[in-house]
Amino acid sequence: MKNRLNLLRISLLLSIFFLSGCLFYQRYPMAKSRLTKIGQYQLTFYVLDASRPNTHVWYVSEADFQDDKMVGLLIRLDEVEAEEVATVTGRRDARLSKDEVLMYVKPQFIIALSDSATVTLTYDQLEKIEVYEVNHTRSLTLSLLASLLPILFLGGISGG
Numbered sequence: 001m002k003n004r005l006n007l008l009r010i011s012l013l014l015s016i017f018f019l020s021g022c023l024f025y026q027r028y029p030m031a032k033s034r035l036t037k038i039g040q041y042q043l044t045f046y047v048l049d050a051s052r053p054n055t056h057v058w059y060v061s062e063a064d065f066q067d068d069k070m071v072g073l074l075i076r077l078d079e080v081e082a083e084e085v086a087t088v089t090g091r092r093d094a095r096l097s098k099d100e101v102l103m104y105v106k107p108q109f110i111i112a113l114s115d116s117a118t119v120t121l122t123y124d125q126l127e128k129i130e131v132y133e134v135n136h137t138r139s140l141t142l143s144l145l146a147s148l149l150p151i152l153f154l155g156g157i158s159g160g
Contacts, residue, residue: 027088027102027130027131027132028130028131028132028133029128029129029130030101030129030130030131031129032123032126032129034129035065035070035123035129036065036066036067038065038101042099043099043100043101044059044099044100044101045059045060045063045072045100045101045103046058046059046060046085046100046101046102046103047060047074047103047105047121048085048086048102048103048104048105049104049105049107049110050104050105050106050107050127050128051107051110053086053102053104054082054083054086054087055079055082055083056076056082056110057076057077057081057082057085057086058074058075058076058077058113059074059075059076059077060072060073060074060103061073061074061075068122068123068124069120069121069122069123070103070120070121070123071118071119071120071121072118072119072121073116073117073118073119074113074116074117074118074119075115075116076114076115076116085100085102086102088132097132098132098133099132100131100132101129101130101131102129102130102131103121103126103129104126104127104128104129104130105121105125105126105127106125106126106127108125109121109125
């Protein structure tokens with residue numbers, strides 16, 4: 001009986017240790033009103049052309065988020081880097097993108113944009129904003145299931 005209890009404790013601790021690193025990230029839409037609040041965090045900002053997000057991407061340096069606009073230096077990425085920013089493949093890639101904010105700009109604004117420039121971008125020029133955040137439902141569900149598996153396994157062994 002003591003051996004089974006020790007085995008249960010060890011199994012439970014190992015599963016909790018294993019699952020502590022199992023977080024799932026997902027791309028979520030973000031409200032424009034959050035921009036003024038997140039500017040203080042260590043995030044990476046990108047401006048994407050809403051009509052061609054896989055090829056027209058600018059990195060935002062020195063971003064200053066104000067009530068109705070963002071002022072920052074935009075540096076255009078080459079097509080390979082742009083596609084890496086715009087597309088995420090797999091869980092690992094999503095986890096690595098967790099500190100990235102993607103701001104999709106209306107095509108009318110992008111037409112006048114050069115490869116590198118300091119710009120003022122008003123929030124009404126944005127079509128949408130996306131950010132990678134933890135998918136709490138999926139992460140919690142997996143953690144609970146994996147924590148219960150050792151208990152069910154040991155219960156099946158002791159019942160047989």
